[in-house]
Amino acid sequence: MNRRVTVRDVAAEAGVSQATASRVLAGNESVDPALARKVQEATRKLGYTANVMARALRTQHTGTIGVVVPSISNPYFISVVEALEGVLAETQRSLILCDARDSPAIEADRIALLLGRMVDGLIVIPVSATDSAEALRSASGQRPVLQFDRYVASAGTDFIGTDNRDGLRQMIEHVRALGCESFAYVGSRATTSTAVERLEAFRALASTPHLSEHWELLGEYNVDWGLEAGRRLLDSGALPDAIICSADLIAVGVLTVLKDAGVRVPDDVKVVSYDDSMMGRITSPTLTSVRQPVEEMAREAIRLLDGGPGQSSARKCIFTPQLIVRESTGAEPE
Amino acid sequence: MNRRVTVRDVAAEAGVSQATASRVLAGNESVDPALARKVQEATRKLGYTANVMARALRTQHTGTIGVVVPSISNPYFISVVEALEGVLAETQRSLILCDARDSPAIEADRIALLLGRMVDGLIVIPVSATDSAEALRSASGQRPVLQFDRYVASAGTDFIGTDNRDGLRQMIEHVRALGCESFAYVGSRATTSTAVERLEAFRALASTPHLSEHWELLGEYNVDWGLEAGRRLLDSGALPDAIICSADLIAVGVLTVLKDAGVRVPDDVKVVSYDDSMMGRITSPTLTSVRQPVEEMAREAIRLLDGGPGQSSARKCIFTPQLIVRESTGAEPE
DNA sequence: TTGAAAGCGCTAACAC
DNA sequence: GTGTTAGCGCTTTCAA
Numbered sequence: 001m002n003r004r005v006t007v008r009d010v011a012a013e014a015g016v017s018q019a020t021a022s023r024v025l026a027g028n029e030s031v032d033p034a035l036a037r038k039v040q041e042a043t044r045k046l047g048y049t050a051n052v053m054a055r056a057l058r059t060q061h062t063g064t065i066g067v068v069v070p071s072i073s074n075p076y077f078i079s080v081v082e083a084l085e086g087v088l089a090e091t092q093r094s095l096i097l098c099d100a101r102d103s104p105a106i107e108a109d110r111i112a113l114l115l116g117r118m119v120d121g122l123i124v125i126p127v128s129a130t131d132s133a134e135a136l137r138s139a140s141g142q143r144p145v146l147q148f149d150r151y152v153a154s155a156g157t158d159f160i161g162t163d164n165r166d167g168l169r170q171m172i173e174h175v176r177a178l179g180c181e182s183f184a185y186v187g188s189r190a191t192t193s194t195a196v197e198r199l200e201a202f203r204a205l206a207s208t209p210h211l212s213e214h215w216e217l218l219g220e221y222n223v224d225w226g227l228e229a230g231r232r233l234l235d236s237g238a239l240p241d242a243i244i245c246s247a248d249l250i251a252v253g254v255l256t257v258l259k260d261a262g263v264r265v266p267d268d269v270k271v272v273s274y275d276d277s278m279m280g281r282i283t284s285p286t287l288t289s290v291r292q293p294v295e296e297m298a299r300e301a302i303r304l305l306d307g308g309p310g311q312s313s314a315r316k317c318i319f320t321p322q323l324i325v326r327e328s329t330g331a332e333p334e
Numbered sequence: 335m336n337r338r339v340t341v342r343d344v345a346a347e348a349g350v351s352q353a354t355a356s357r358v359l360a361g362n363e364s365v366d367p368a369l370a371r372k373v374q375e376a377t378r379k380l381g382y383t384a385n386v387m388a389r390a391l392r393t394q395h396t397g398t399i400g401v402v403v404p405s406i407s408n409p410y411f412i413s414v415v416e417a418l419e420g421v422l423a424e425t426q427r428s429l430i431l432c433d434a435r436d437s438p439a440i441e442a443d444r445i446a447l448l449l450g451r452m453v454d455g456l457i458v459i460p461v462s463a464t465d466s467a468e469a470l471r472s473a474s475g476q477r478p479v480l481q482f483d484r485y486v487a488s489a490g491t492d493f494i495g496t497d498n499r500d501g502l503r504q505m506i507e508h509v510r511a512l513g514c515e516s517f518a519y520v521g522s523r524a525t526t527s528t529a530v531e532r533l534e535a536f537r538a539l540a541s542t543p544h545l546s547e548h549w550e551l552l553g554e555y556n557v558d559w560g561l562e563a564g565r566r567l568l569d570s571g572a573l574p575d576a577i578i579c580s581a582d583l584i585a586v587g588v589l590t591v592l593k594d595a596g597v598r599v600p601d602d603v604k605v606v607s608y609d610d611s612m613m614g615r616i617t618s619p620t621l622t623s624v625r626q627p628v629e630e631m632a633r634e635a636i637r638l639l640d641g642g643p644g645q646s647s648a649r650k651c652i653f654t655p656q657l658i659v660r661e662s663t664g665a666e667p668e
Numbered sequence: 669t670t671g672a673a674a675g676c677g678c679t680a681a682c683a684c
Numbered sequence: 685g686t687g688t689t690a691g692c693g694c695t696t697t698c699a700a
Contacts, residue, residue, distance in 0.1 A: 004476060006693055017671045022695060032669065047472055052450030053387035054693035057676045064447070072415060072431075073612070078407055085433060094447060097406075097431040099419060113398065113428060116386030117451055138381070142338065223616070252616045259618060278407070282557070282586045284593060284618035340677055351687045356679060366685065388677035391692045 005046045013042035025050065056118040063093045065121045065305065066114030068107060072099040074221060074249060075277040077125060080148065083298035084123065093120075102220075104131035111135045115142055121305040125149045129192050144305050148297070151193040151316075158315045160301045164194055167290040168201035170323040171244055171272040174288070178329060180241035180270055185216045186229040186254055187246035198246045198274065206244070215240070219250075226253015234261050242270040242329075248277045248289055255283050255328070271328040285327030292321045339380045347376035359384065390452045397427045399455045399639065400448030402441060406433040408555065408583060409611040411459060414482065417632035418457065427454075436554075438465035445469045449476055455639040459483045463526050478639050482631070485527040485650075492649045494635045498528055501624040502535035504657040505578055505606040508622070512663060514575035514604055519550045520563040520588055521580030532580045532608065540578075549574070553584075560587015568595050576604040576663075582611045582623055589617050589662070605662040619661030626655045 011021035016035055023029035024039040031039075042048075056062045067084060069077040085095055098114060100107035107127045112135075114122060121144040126132035129152055136155035139145050145157040172183070183206045188195045199216070217232060219225035226245070230253055233239060245251035251273035258265055265271050265285055273280060273289040280287030297319055304315060325331045345355040350369055357363035358373040365373075376382075390396045401418060403411040419429055432448060434441035441461045446469075448456060455478040460466035463486055470489035473479050479491040506517070517540045522529045533550070551566060553559035560579070564587055567573060579585035585607035592599055599605050599619055607614060607623040614621030631653055638649060659665045 004693085007695090008693080018694085019671060019673095019696080020669085023670090026695080030669065035670085049446050049450060051391075051452070051693050052447065053452055054391055054676090055695075057385075057387055057391060057678090057693080058695045060676080072406075073409070073412055075407070078412075081406060082433070085435070094432070094444070096447075096451075097433075098428070099416070099431075101419070110428065112383060113386070113430075116383065117430075118385075118387055223612070256616060278557070279613075279616065282590060282613065283616060338677085341679090342677080352677095353679080353687060353689095354685085357686085360679080364685065369686085385677050388692090389679075391677080391694090392679045394692080 004051065005048045006051070007048075009046055010039060010042045010048050013046060014038040053118075060118070061120045062118050064117075064119050065093065065095050065123060065302075066098065066111075066117070066119035067095050068098045068100055068110050068114070068122070068124045070100050070102050070107075070125055070127045071221070072097075074247075075279055076248065076275040079277060079294050080125070080298065083294045084301065086295075087298050087302045100127050102127055104128050104135070107132060108135035111139050115139055119143065121145065123148050123301055123305065126152045126155070126192070128152075129190075129196070146301055146305050148301055149194060149292075153193075156314050158304045158317075160297050160304065160317050160319075161193075162292045162297070162319045162321045164197035164321075165201040167274060167292075167321040167323075168198055168244070169205060170321070171274075171290060172202075172205045174323055174325065175242040175244075175270050175272060175329060178242075178270060182240040182242075184233055184240040184243045185246070186226065186233075186243060186250055187216070187218055188221045188225070188250070189218045195246065202244060221247050222249050223253040223256075226250040226255075227257055228253070230254040230257030234258075234263075239263065239269050242272065245271065245273040248273050248275040248280045248287060251287055251289070251328075252279055252283055255285075255287075259284070265328050266330045270330070272323075273328075276324050280326070283328075286331075288326045288329040288331065289324055290321045291324050293319050338385065339382045340385070341382075343380055344373060344376045344382050347380060348372040387452075394452070395454045396452050398451075398453050399427065399429050399457060399636075400432065400445075400451070400453035401429050402432045402434055402444050402448070402456070402458045404434050404436050404441075404459055404461045405555070406431075408581075409613055410582065410609040413611060413628050414459070414632065417628045418635065420629075421632050421636045434461050436461055438462050438469070441466060442469035445473050449473055453477065455479065457482050457635055457639065460486045460489070460526070462486075463524075463530070480635055480639050482635055483528065483626075487527075490648050492638050492651075494631050494638065494651050494653075495527075496626045496631070496653045496655045498531035498655075499535040501608060501626075501655040501657075502532055502578070503539060504655070505608075505622075505624060506536075506539045508657055508659065509576040509578075509604050509606060509663060512576075512604060516574040517576050517578055518567055518574040519578045519580070520560065520567075520584055521550070521552055521578075522555045522559070522584070523552045529580065536578060555581050556583050557587040557590075560584040560589075561591055562587070564588040564591030568592075568597075573597065573603050576606065579605065579607040582607050582609040582614045582621060585621055585623070585662075586613055586617055589619075589621070593618070599662050600664045604664070606657075607662075610658050614660070617662075620665075622660045622663040622665065623658055624655045625658050627653050 011018045024036045098110035133154045140157045147159045185202045190196045217229040276289040276291035280289045345352045432444035467488045474491045481493045519536045524530045551563040610623040610625035614623045
């Protein structure tokens with residue numbers, strides 16, 4: 001646990017000034033090739049790596065962006081992180097990740113942490129449409145901030161998301177085409193923009209004038225809620241023709257309960273879901289699910305972030321998702 | 335995007351020296367209550383938050399530890415991160431997470447990044463038993479470093495892990511008790527300590543003098559490899575009585591292929607796995623899997639890290655895992 | 669091209 | 685109890 005090796009050490013070893021060493025390390029300044037080589041060698045010999053914090057203190061940027069997700073155990077969020085990581089790697093940058101554990105307080109804390117560590121920008125999937133606003137707003141006063149997937153209007157930051165309404169439309173048209181006329185919606189409580197938009201779209205689309213009844217079960221974005229909701233559905237007596245789940249995590253729970261009760265999917269009831277995460281490919285049956293174009297969204301997110309703060313007002317960029325049909329609505333096993 | 339507000343600003347606003355302001359902010363020094371109040375007010379009025387990097391540059395610690403995992407999409411690693419996060423939260427600390435994307439080069443890079451950001455310590459699940467050594471060794475010269483789950487002996491750091499040999503013993507004894515006599519092992523190539531230990535244990539335990547044949551399929555820790563291995567098993571003609579998988583991710587792939595081929599688990603073949611991650615609870619059938627005591631391991635990890643570098647030599651702390659029996663070896667559906 | 673020196677925002681000696 | 689000052693490791697004027 002030796003003292004860190006600093007530019008000063010490198011400079012001494014190479015027999016040049018600190019400034020020269022720094023120039024060589026930066027690469028872009030004009031330095032005598034001979035001296036440059038000496039510095040390179042010293043660097044290698046001493047195993048020098050720059051202290052990012054000290055450098056950042058000076059330059060005000062770090063080549064890292066901070067990412068805060070509501071829950072690290074949601075595979076959809078993980079896929080977002082991986083996509084962002086890929087895009088950043090193209091420009092030699094990296095990301096540091098924090099988990100808000102579904103708590104606005106922890107989220108605010110992590111945002112402050114990242115800001116204090118001088119990330120060049122922040123990408124946040126907000127925990128709450130209301131309680132996340134303040135932290136986002138105050139952060140956006142210091143660094144470019146972009147909301148991803150979920151939108152908090154009052155935060156006043158740029159936003160990348162998808163058309164949840166259209167996603168729901170695709171789900172419902174698909175099962176209607178299969179003959180379904182009654183629907184249950186199993187989603188999360190309306191605490192996020194995605195939850196609100198999906199629920200409203202469901203309400204608008206699920207019932208037509210002359211037919212179909214529908215019902216709604218609202219909880220959280222996790223497997224346990226899916227299990228619970230599945231049980232309630234079963235206890236209520238009659239099942240709908242189709243169960244519309246607002247996330248794969250939830251659908252997984254629902255599917256499990258259905259299976260245990262001997263209900264056959266898709267024969268007895270169809271199940272459609274949202275996210276198209278890895279989970280939906282390992283369940284039995286596999287899940288028909290709405291895929292969001294995560295890679296493209298990630299690329300656009302970094303582009304916006306790099307563009308600095310929105311010129312005048314916050315920019316919104318909405319992508320169109322696409323339904324992927326699998327066994328839970330009757331696709332043949334691959 | 336205003337200029338940051340600094341202690342200097344707060345001090346000026348409160349009409350005291352920078353040092354006094356800093357003392358008040360630190361809290362533990364003795365300061366005239368009247369002045370203290372002024373500083374508090376100025377802080378609030380200006381919306382001051384300390385710059386963690388500047389502070390760290392001075393104090394050499396940050397209240398954050400860095401965690402590097404081989405792959406963020408492996409739910410077992412995610413469970414480790416969540417456990418660590420919980421333990422750190424108890425002492426108002428937090429963690430920043432980096433994904434090595436299964437590459438020793440990226441891993442080295444992330445370790446340097448974290449070190450440059452002055453984390454107080456590093457917990458690493460190494461990507462490779464050989465290629466991760468250098469980065470770990472050099473990091474351990476600067477900060478306390480602890481290896482978790484996988485061990486790189488030459489790195490010379492402390493280690494927290496589980497007894498993989500015993501895990502395998504439990505798996506095999508369990509299926510033997512169920513009458514299985516021939517086994518296939520589907521694991522990852524021997525590039526990590528866990529892969530090596532599990533494979534060796536399998537070899538030592540799977541064949542007894544008078545009966546049973548066995549075979550080995552070695553690939554990666556992911557679902558695709560499980561799919562591939564499952565296909566090979568099927569193509570080879572006869573199936574073993576039991577398939578021993580070295581990770582849930584792999585078992586999930588194997589199970590999928592088996593299901594598609596109409597092979598019944600556990601009737602036709604038993605499947606046992608390792609990790610007891612969430613995945614194993616959503617597959618059909620659910621997976622019998624070896625659970626590692628992640629919470630306790632996390633707590634011990636932080637304890638070791640806090641204890642500073644190993645007094646003399648590297649400390650190793652080995653926990654005992656436990657087999658959880660589920661449907662894939664015949665447990666009744668909950 | 670190179671070096672000396674200032675300063676990013678903060679804390680900790682050391683003086684008063 | 686409070687202020688002055690040095691310096692954490694780095695980059696970047698400004699002179700030479």
